[in-house]
Amino acid sequence: MPSRKQRELFEREQLILDTAQAMLHQHGYNYLTMDRIAKKVEYSKGTIYNHFSSKEDLVCSLCCRCISNLIEIFERACQYPGPTRERYCAISIGYSLYHQLHPMDSQNIQTVKNNAIREKLSDEKLAEMQSLEHTITQLTQSIVQQAIDCGDLDKKYTKDISSIVFGLWSMHYGALLLNQSDIPLNALGFNPVVNMLWKNTNCYLDGLQWRPLSASINTNKLFDKISTALFQDEVNKLKV
Amino acid sequence: MPSRKQRELFEREQLILDTAQAMLHQHGYNYLTMDRIAKKVEYSKGTIYNHFSSKEDLVCSLCCRCISNLIEIFERACQYPGPTRERYCAISIGYSLYHQLHPMDSQNIQTVKNNAIREKLSDEKLAEMQSLEHTITQLTQSIVQQAIDCGDLDKKYTKDISSIVFGLWSMHYGALLLNQSDIPLNALGFNPVVNMLWKNTNCYLDGLQWRPLSASINTNKLFDKISTALFQDEVNKLKV
């Protein structure tokens, strides 16, 4: 039961974050200053600093909100009732859709990976973010475990569960970063990143012999099936 | 035929870069200032600005040096005389070894991916870096093309060459970034990143049915064979 005080404080914090996010998206990182945020939210700079101990901590808080949104997506994927491979694919699809729908959020997440920023983070914020990231890996890991338990994935991979989680993670993370970097992938002859990522994910899972293999199904239909079942909202928003 | 003038200018530029790199590695990004660099190299700040139009351009130049080093590694891998799959693996191994040997270089490369920095880059530096990155993708692509031409990789993948290049690239890039981020992979139960990456690369190539499949060979021995043949220096330095 939060008191009125606490509620107001929380709401103001959200207002600050929303304002910062809008400013970041509209005018870029270097336009984002504490003074500008203060002016926009009509509180003084000192008050902003009562909420966030540094500009970096503020940006990291934005990042944490984004990761929380991703966790919600991952949790939905984990509920998917089909075979384990489809459930694992659901994570991949959710991840892709989320980043298509909120490309700026990906930038927030990446911003904090930068050393110039990270060096200045408070220990508390860093711990908060790491805890969220931990949650994400745990969710992913649970599906691999289920696949081994039910025989969809060979038992010999029991020792490699973390490698497999890391495989999906690194592939998606790398794809996302390359996509949002200024590297002109189109001009270099690359297909849309979401398509490539979906192909590559299936290819990787085939390499693991994670059943059912993609040769036996229509992967395009599977993509539609999963996204319709779990991410209807996101798909609709993307269509607009 | 560079004149004495030009030579001196070039050498001073290298001195500035070396100094900046050392400072960056020893004390982090936020300690690196133009005034400190100027003091250390015993030239004035204005002179530094004659070489680099901004702090960001200077850091990007560091990044370009690192990418050039990587290109040298990739070119060596492309010379590897074995089957195409092994040649492709050689790129993977070279990439891993390079980042193990020069973990700070990876940070340089990533620093420039950050928006806060990228927003301030001059068009020229950005173009320079993109040109280097283009070279890297071209080298990788050529091996996939060879594999299709000689039948090691099924012809049906002709349309997917860029996807396959992107698969290797994103997986390695993501792994590298995750590795150097502060996410405590060890504590989260992950194996060493280089091992996981090697397993995942083979798994992905198996999924493509890129012959010879890893079931028919000893991947650990292959790793040793390639690294001995191409990257003896790097391996020795790592052992020390």
Add this chain to the structure above:
DNA sequence: GTAATAATATGACGATTCGTCAAAAAACAC
């Protein structure tokens, strides 16, 4: 060899932005 000219180097300076803190304002207690 010297004077005129061009090229280069210098560091004081203005501008920006961060984060602080003493003082003012508001909220609260009684």
Add this chain to the structure above:
DNA sequence: GTGTTTTTTGACGAATCGTCATATTATTAC
């Protein structure tokens, strides 16, 4: 209504970037 605590404020000091008028060095002309 008065005194106390909490919160807010914005002027300020510090750090750093990038500039530019001036000083220094190099080159050319004669």
